[in-house]
Amino acid sequence: MAYHSDLENLDEDGYTQLYFNSQGITRKTVVLEKGVPEVPSSSCPPNWIIHEKSCYLFRTSLESWKSSKIQCSQLNSNLLKIDSPKELEFIIKQVSSQPNNSFWIGLSRTQPERPWLWEDGSTFSSNLFQIRSTATQENPSSNCVWIHLSIIYDQLCNVSSYSICEKQLLK
Numbered sequence: 001m002a003y004h005s006d007l008e009n010l011d012e013d014g015y016t017q018l019y020f021n022s023q024g025i026t027r028k029t030v031v032l033e034k035g036v037p038e039v040p041s042s043s044c045p046p047n048w049i050i051h052e053k054s055c056y057l058f059r060t061s062l063e064s065w066k067s068s069k070i071q072c073s074q075l076n077s078n079l080l081k082i083d084s085p086k087e088l089e090f091i092i093k094q095v096s097s098q099p100n101n102s103f104w105i106g107l108s109r110t111q112p113e114r115p116w117l118w119e120d121g122s123t124f125s126s127n128l129f130q131i132r133s134t135a136t137q138e139n140p141s142s143n144c145v146w147i148h149l150s151i152i153y154d155q156l157c158n159v160s161s162y163s164i165c166e167k168q169l170l171k
């Protein structure tokens with residue numbers, strides 16, 4: 001599995017990322033070029049991995065769940081949604097090469113009492129996998145989900161982690 005730490009700098013489907021450095025402060029500005037609509041593709045962008053009907057990006061920058069979600073959407077994708085045992089198997093295989101890292105996926109809840117929801121608003125089914133709880137007395141509300149090796153855990157949303165973006169290919 002290839003990791004490209006410079007991936008965030010690439011021009012990507014209508015976005016141009018410009019870097020300015022003034023007085024020691026680096027600012028990243030994302031400019032959306034008008035008139036470049038996102039066209040569903042039948043192939044994956046460079047650095048994305050194709051599997052079945054989706055492209056996957058294993059992002060190796062450390063960010064909160066929400067920031068990771070925004071980064072995926074800026075790449076015209078969403079945080080990973082695991083739909084099938086086959087997809088789960090693929091993802092586990094990929095992340096197993098990164099035993100020291102966890103990856104945010106597109107599963108979250110607003111409060112511990114509320115249901116787990118995927119980014120498309122669909123509810124999570126525990127038939128596919130279990131979410132292992134990391135809740136403690138000090139940290140009772142872990143409302144975001146990451147995968148580490150073959151295990152999927154809830155976690156505090158503001159913890160910094162790698163993440164997985166998914167975009168569907170043209171059917």
Ligand code: MG
Pocket residue numbers: 054080081082083087166
């Ligand atoms: Mg999926």
